[in-house]
Amino acid sequence: MSTPAGERTRGSLAAVFFDVRVLRVLGQVVAILALVTLALYLQDNYQANTRDRSGQSGWGFLDEPTGFNIAYADFRSTQPVRDAIWVGVRNTAASAAVGIALATAIGVTVGVLRLSHSWVARKAATLYVEVLRNVPVLLVILFTGAWLQTLPRSTEAYELGGLIEISNRELVFFGTTLNIPYVALTAALALYHGSHIAEIVRGSIQAVPLGQTEAATALGLSDLQRLRFVLLPQAFRIGLPPTINQFLSLTKNTSLGIAVAYSDVSSLGFRLIGARSPALQTIIVLMIVYLVFSLTISLVFNLLNRRLQLVER
Amino acid sequence: MIRRTQLRTLAFLTVFASLLVTAACSDDDDSSNGGGDDSGSEESSSGGGGVLDEVVDRDTLNCGVNNSVPGFGFQTEEGTYEGFDIDYCKAVAAAVLGDAEKVEYLALTPEQRLPALESGEIDMLSRNTTWVSSRDGAGGGAFVTTTFYDGQAMMVPTASGVTSIDGLADATVCLTAGTTTEQNLADRMADIPHTPQTFEENPQVQEAFLAGQCDAWTSDQSQLAGIRSSWPADQGGPEALTILDEIFSKEPLGPAVRDGDSEWYDIVNWVVLATIEAEELGVTSENIDEMLESEDPEVRRFLGQPVEGEDGEAVVEHGFGVGPEFTVDVIRAVGNYGEIYDRNVGPGSPLGLDRTGTANALWTDGGLHYSPPFR
Numbered sequence: 001m002s003t004p005a006g007e008r009t010r011g012s013l014a015a016v017f018f019d020v021r022v023l024r025v026l027g028q029v030v031a032i033l034a035l036v037t038l039a040l041y042l043q044d045n046y047q048a049n050t051r052d053r054s055g056q057s058g059w060g061f062l063d064e065p066t067g068f069n070i071a072y073a074d075f076r077s078t079q080p081v082r083d084a085i086w087v088g089v090r091n092t093a094a095s096a097a098v099g100i101a102l103a104t105a106i107g108v109t110v111g112v113l114r115l116s117h118s119w120v121a122r123k124a125a126t127l128y129v130e131v132l133r134n135v136p137v138l139l140v141i142l143f144t145g146a147w148l149q150t151l152p153r154s155t156e157a158y159e160l161g162g163l164i165e166i167s168n169r170e171l172v173f174f175g176t177t178l179n180i181p182y183v184a185l186t187a188a189l190a191l192y193h194g195s196h197i198a199e200i201v202r203g204s205i206q207a208v209p210l211g212q213t214e215a216a217t218a219l220g221l222s223d224l225q226r227l228r229f230v231l232l233p234q235a236f237r238i239g240l241p242p243t244i245n246q247f248l249s250l251t252k253n254t255s256l257g258i259a260v261a262y263s264d265v266s267s268l269g270f271r272l273i274g275a276r277s278p279a280l281q282t283i284i285v286l287m288i289v290y291l292v293f294s295l296t297i298s299l300v301f302n303l304l305n306r307r308l309q310l311v312e313r
Numbered sequence: 314m315i316r317r318t319q320l321r322t323l324a325f326l327t328v329f330a331s332l333l334v335t336a337a338c339s340d341d342d343d344s345s346n347g348g349g350d351d352s353g354s355e356e357s358s359s360g361g362g363g364v365l366d367e368v369v370d371r372d373t374l375n376c377g378v379n380n381s382v383p384g385f386g387f388q389t390e391e392g393t394y395e396g397f398d399i400d401y402c403k404a405v406a407a408a409v410l411g412d413a414e415k416v417e418y419l420a421l422t423p424e425q426r427l428p429a430l431e432s433g434e435i436d437m438l439s440r441n442t443t444w445v446s447s448r449d450g451a452g453g454g455a456f457v458t459t460t461f462y463d464g465q466a467m468m469v470p471t472a473s474g475v476t477s478i479d480g481l482a483d484a485t486v487c488l489t490a491g492t493t494t495e496q497n498l499a500d501r502m503a504d505i506p507h508t509p510q511t512f513e514e515n516p517q518v519q520e521a522f523l524a525g526q527c528d529a530w531t532s533d534q535s536q537l538a539g540i541r542s543s544w545p546a547d548q549g550g551p552e553a554l555t556i557l558d559e560i561f562s563k564e565p566l567g568p569a570v571r572d573g574d575s576e577w578y579d580i581v582n583w584v585v586l587a588t589i590e591a592e593e594l595g596v597t598s599e600n601i602d603e604m605l606e607s608e609d610p611e612v613r614r615f616l617g618q619p620v621e622g623e624d625g626e627a628v629v630e631h632g633f634g635v636g637p638e639f640t641v642d643v644i645r646a647v648g649n650y651g652e653i654y655d656r657n658v659g660p661g662s663p664l665g666l667d668r669t670g671t672a673n674a675l676w677t678d679g680g681l682h683y684s685p686p687f688r
Binding site (some may be wrong): 018019020023026027030033034037067068069070071072077146149150153154155168169180181258259261263267270271274275276 | 316319320322323326329330333447485487490492493495496498499500503507508509510511512513517520521524525526
């Protein structure tokens with residue numbers, strides 16, 4: 001004689017607890033209590049341990065003088081820590097922005113080349129993608145760093161009429177000076193994420209319904225016109241979300257800048273910790289920085305995405 | 314059926330909830346810092362936290378060391394450890410266990426070294442660690458007498474002709490991140506324009522230096538000496554590099570023990586002081602047997618030998634858990650300070666650091682090494 005769940009089988013108070021609905025609510029209450037207890041415990045543990053140790057458990061460290069210099073920045077060691085972090089943010093943004101632009105350019109070009117009629121172009125593009133995609137990004141960064149080290153020493157720099165100067169410390173093009181750490185990091189990120197974006201582009205083009213390609217050909221469009229007017233616009237819609245992912249990934253990978261002595265925000269964070277800023281708070285600041293970067297990039301490109309989405313009937 | 318699962322769920326929730334309540338209401342008592350007395354007896358004579366007893370029971374000394382700094386803490390291809398700091402581990406093992414080889418070496422990174430000491434994973438830290446106030450205090454360590462007075466220095470290619478830090482205007486100075494090196498550099502070169510390049514590790518700095526991306530390399534003098542000593546021959550060998558004379562920071566290096574066990578602290582401290590006193594008294598690992606027969610009361614007291622007094626013969630009783638002849642064990646095992654220095658970092662060694670006229674000389678020679686009396 002089974003009773004449907006939810007119906008009281010007895011009229012006593014005890015029976016209340018056998019009600020599935022009550023149990024569900026009780027379960028959720030207990031879960032919330034568990035989370036709150038965990039959070040309180042962690043907070044308390046942190047407070048107790050930082051009291052025992054450095055005595056620095058606040059945000060005052062942001063006003064303390066940094067104590068060291070930062071290369072290639074207009075920065076004095078007496079400036080407060082928050083200024084140092086700001087230099088890091090600017091450096092990260094500079095590398096990420098240019099990296100994203102270059103990676104997209106490389107990605108679209110190589111992705112399209114992978115579908116080329118020319119066997120050589122196809123194979124070359126495939127080689128590029130397969131090599132760069134399957135190697136950890138840190139190794140790519142170290143590789144570009146090492147390769148740039150083979151450029152001539154600054155005392156023997158290659159010069160072209162005072163407009164171009166190439167050495168293993170900096171590159172000067174028509175008045176703009178790029179320091180080698182920046183070039184190494186940005187180039188590596190562009191190459192690495194370019195290979196991923198190439199794959200996304202190739203996949204999105206191939207995902208455009210075959211009928212579109214056939215119709216375009218039937219209409220007499222040349223390959224380039226077909227690509228430009230029919231395939232790419234539609235592929236763009238398909239490929240944008242994963243590409244946004246690559247942008248976010250690239251921004252976060254700038255944190256490997258210390259491998260080539262680039263002063264991105266993470267590298268500066270580690271150096272600040274070495275100079276006795278409190279570790280936990282510094283890392284929290286870094287996380288907030290990356291969160292803001294990521295959310296901004298997502299927001300901007302998702303707005304773009306929404307505007308381009310096909311309105312289904 | 315339904316009733317049984319409901320019953321089980323209810324029981325589980327009740328138990329879980331009561332555990333939560335107990336956890337939330339219990340005393341949050343902070344882990345006591347120091348006083349590692351989780352095992353071992355409490356019978357030590359002077360404010361002991363039992364480290365001596367643990368070490369004796371275990372019959373091994375756990376020593377936290379470096380494995381990649383030539384001259385100080387270095388692991389050879391065969392796997393043996395050698396260096397200045399290693400010798401002090403051996404000295405303590407000789408004093409406490411009678412055998413300098415009864416040491417378990419644990420190679421640690423800068424981030425691991427103090428936590429390992431605090432947690433009891435190691436009994437002493439002998440890893441070219443600078444004695445600073447925050448490490449003594451919040452860091453949970455207690456530094457014994459300084460064994461090596463180091464400081465930050467600058468290394469340049471000999472071919473550059475630079476002889477002083479003031480000659481490094483507009484230079485690119487390379488260093489590794491993570492310690493106070495950057496700050497000391499900024500302080501010293503505050504009025505000299507320069508470009509600091511911060512790398513993660515020494516091998517990367519070496520690559521950059523070889524490629525000509527760096528005009529100078531700054532780090533502790535002991536580290537620079539070690540790097541210079543193993544500079545590849547095809548790059549010119551050690552002669553291709555010059556370490557400038559100027560030392561621009563204070564980096565007193567020495568062993569450290571855990572806070573809270575003053576008996577153990579005394580033992581390690583007086584082992585270090587024994588090496589210094591031995592050099593002052595002229596006791597070496599070669600002449601120790603003759604010195605045991607010496608008539609000089611100071612030497613006899615130092616070596617724990619009976620001395621004629623007014624009321625008959627007396628032997629020094631230190632009272633920190635090791636017998637009066639511990640000094641003999643130490644000197645037999647590793648020699649006096651001068652021998653330890655010369656063997657590992659002295660002019661005859663690859664590092665080639667001359668201690669004449671520096672802080673590392675004995676106080677009688679104008680340096681800072683001075684031992685209180687053994688009596």
